[in-house]
Amino acid sequence: MLSVLIETRNDEEGLARTLASLIGGAVEGVVREVIVCDTGSTDQTHRVAEHAGCQYVTGGVAAGIRQAKGDWLLLLEPGARLVEGWIDEVVAHTARQTMAARFSRTRASRTPFLARVFSGNRALADGLLISKRQAAAAAKSAGSAEAIARGLAMKRLDAEIWMAPAKQERRSST
Template identity: 55%
Template sequence: MVSVVIETRNDEEALARTLAGLVNGAVVGLVRDVIIVDHGSSDHTREIADAAGCVFLENGVFADALGQARGEWLLLLEPGSRLFEGWTEAVRDHVEVSPGPARFTRSRINRPPFLKRIFGGNDPLGDGLLISKRQAIALMKPGYGASDLARGLAMRQLKAEIVSSER
């Protein structure tokens, strides 16, 4: 149903935290596969991904992940992001009724202050991105990464929280 795609570069600890939160999705049959698009890690990122059963793409080309994804929907996350309990239901509800992209609700634990949200730089993947594989392929351009794909999209907000990475 959903393929998770995570871009990494020397993110072994952050990746482990994110992957741990996805276990429930795999158990209930929501997560079909996890694809790690690596951009030249020199730490143990590959070993973490292999131990978790992820597909590991060393070349750092995001478009290759779209071709290998088995799910009809993609869940794009940053390493270090953690999904709160109830995320599987929110994702399942969205993919069953809505054709458009969605993002998670930023948890109050690490929500930036009001003025920073208004005037600060926007992290397009800070709240994750749930998008159909078909739409992602249609929007894809040469050299695009996950953040580029998320930038400027009108998205619904899921009723599930995320703690974004501290990038």
């Protein structure tokens, strides 16, 4: 039903955290596959993906979209974690909607107003639930998962997400 795509570049630790939050969806049969879309990692990202049973593709998210089998795609940043209860919300949305959706941030991961104003806005920080057809069309002109998520009209899901740390925070912690 749902293909999860995670675009990575030297994100082995974040990838492991994100994959752990998807286990419930795999057990429930909602997550059909997880595709790690790598953009040139030099760390052990590929080993994390392989050990977790994920498909590993190079060439970024466009390659992952072409390979995905699900009618709906869930694009996540490495390090993002879905909060319990996300499965029912995603199933309900995909059954009745055709428009893209994003998750609601947990209260603890909401950025203060001034920090949001002065920092770069990450369009994929809240995840992206999108039909494969819409993602494939957007991928023709977008070079990354972030670019696909930018500028889309979306519904906000009641399910919550813990945002991944900003890329520079992830790099400095490794």
